Amino acid sequence: MVPFTIFCGECEQCQRGNYSVCERSNRNRALADKAFGHGGAGLFGYSHLTGGYAGGQAEFVRVPFADTTHIKVPSTLTDEQVLFLGDIFPTGWQAAVQCDIQPTDTVVVWGAGPVGQFCVRSAVLLGAKQVVVIDNVPERLSMAEAGGAIAINFDNESVLSRLKDLTNGKGPEKCIDAVGLEAHATRSLDSMYDRVKQAMMLESDRAHVLREMIYVCRPAGVLSIPGVYGGLVDKIPVGALMNKGLTVRTGQTHVNRWTDDLLRRIEEGQIDPSFVITHTVGLDQGPEMYKTFRDKQDGCVKVILKP
Ligand SMILES: NC(=O)c1ccc[n+]([C@@H]2O[C@H](COP(=O)([O-])OP(=O)(O)OC[C@H]3O[C@@H](n4cnc5c(N)ncnc54)[C@H](O)[C@@H]3O)[C@@H](O)[C@H]2O)c1
Structure with missing residues (x-):
């Protein structure tokens, strides 16, 4: 691998x-x-x-x-069981490990794409009290629910008030950004601001999720950011970040740091990473499947290509 x-x-x-x-x-x-x-x-x-x-x-x-x-x-x-050791499984795992999860923690994962799915399963394996996932794609939310998460669809309900309810008003201790620079949002001023600035080439990334995490995270909590950012973002509430004493941990994944442990967990049956596969096609169907994945059609979460 x-x-x-x-x-x-x-x-x-x-x-x-x-x-x-x-x-x-x-x-x-x-x-x-x-x-x-x-x-x-x-x-x-x-x-x-x-x-x-x-x-x-x-x-x-x-x-x-x-x-x-x-x-x-x-x-x-099988190939399907080990394939994701090359990227998304250790990425979700590192994001969860960086949260230093305690048995009393609520861990919230923004994004239920392939990386978010592994963040959820990893946070569950690492013993979080409750794991919450946020997205607006129903089948992705259902997959995360099957992995032990409580789902929030940001199209249908307020992320802020639901997280307040789930944490007795205190906010989650640990927040994971598995969305990155292409965040979407409904009914949010800051995301409209990002779209305008991006269109005018005054900003490279859309940081709605980062801002939301800083706002909801419990003081002294951890923000873990596996989601990729490429350049410059604007209007990050540094005052809240600093005064709440939040810790930020991020990075591309140090894949091989985690793979011995994760391979053992697969062999022991603690997790079967193939749960995330929704489509298997030949390499020649790649371009078509990229469109299906991008447009989140046909329940597509993860595609494997067999050359
Ligand atoms: N750090 C690393 O080493 C590493 C490795 C692999 C992938 N990544 C990154 O992780 C991120 C996620 O990857 P993926 O393959 O799961 O991507 P993806 O695009 O399939 O998933 C992102 C999900 O975020 C959701 N989303 C968009 N806006 C949201 C919002 N405001 N709130 C909640 N959810 C929202 C989307 O609906 C989508 O389901 C990407 O940025 C990717 O580049 C990082």
Whole structure:
């Protein structure tokens, strides 16, 4: 199994297990250093800032540092059970681990896409008191409910008042952003503001979820952000973030830091990651399925392509 992070295993960051900020695998590092101050690792199928490597949805993939990055999987497990160890399962897991979940915690996950689904299952496995998921796609909410979450459809009810009800007015201790830069919102002034600024090229990302998390999170709580942001956002309530004493944890996933443990949990039957697969098609149907996924048609949550 090949992780989406490309890393050398030898540099200072890799030695510390910080694989997604490997100092050697990003062949466009100078560009990334300029944009971010310090660039991160090379990633398959991401952007030029992460090395411009082609994605893995292909008949063949060239894998740099292959001696270091591959994860050996036992033949007793199916491809479908182990495939998501390369990205979304450890991503959901790292997001939950970064929350330092306690048995008394309410964990709220924004976004019930593939990553959000694994955040929910991971928070349940890590023993949260209650796990809540927010989205507006009914079949995604149902899938998360099957994994143990309480669902909030932001089209039909107020996220703020429902979270208040669920936490006796105190707010959730732990908040996970599994949406990232393309957040949608209904009836929200700040999301209209983002859309206008984006259209005028004055802002790159839409930060509605980040703002909502800062607002609802219980003081001294944790915001964990696996959702990807690319550039600059506006109107982040830093005053609330600071005065509430919130901790922010984020990052691309250090995939191999987690995979031994997660592989063991799959083998022990604690979780079967294939629950998230809704469609299996050949590679030639890829373009069509990308549209289906983008438009959230046909109950599509996760597609696997079989070359
Ligand atoms: N950190 C990492 O290493 C890593 C790895 C993989 C993916 N990601 C990122 O994680 C994020 C989620 O990935 P995905 O594949 O699940 O994406 P996705 O687009 O399938 O899911 C996002 C979900 O968020 C929902 N959403 C939109 N606006 C919302 C709002 N205001 N409140 C609640 N939900 C809202 C959408 O309806 C959708 O179901 C993306 O940003 C992706 O790039 C990060």
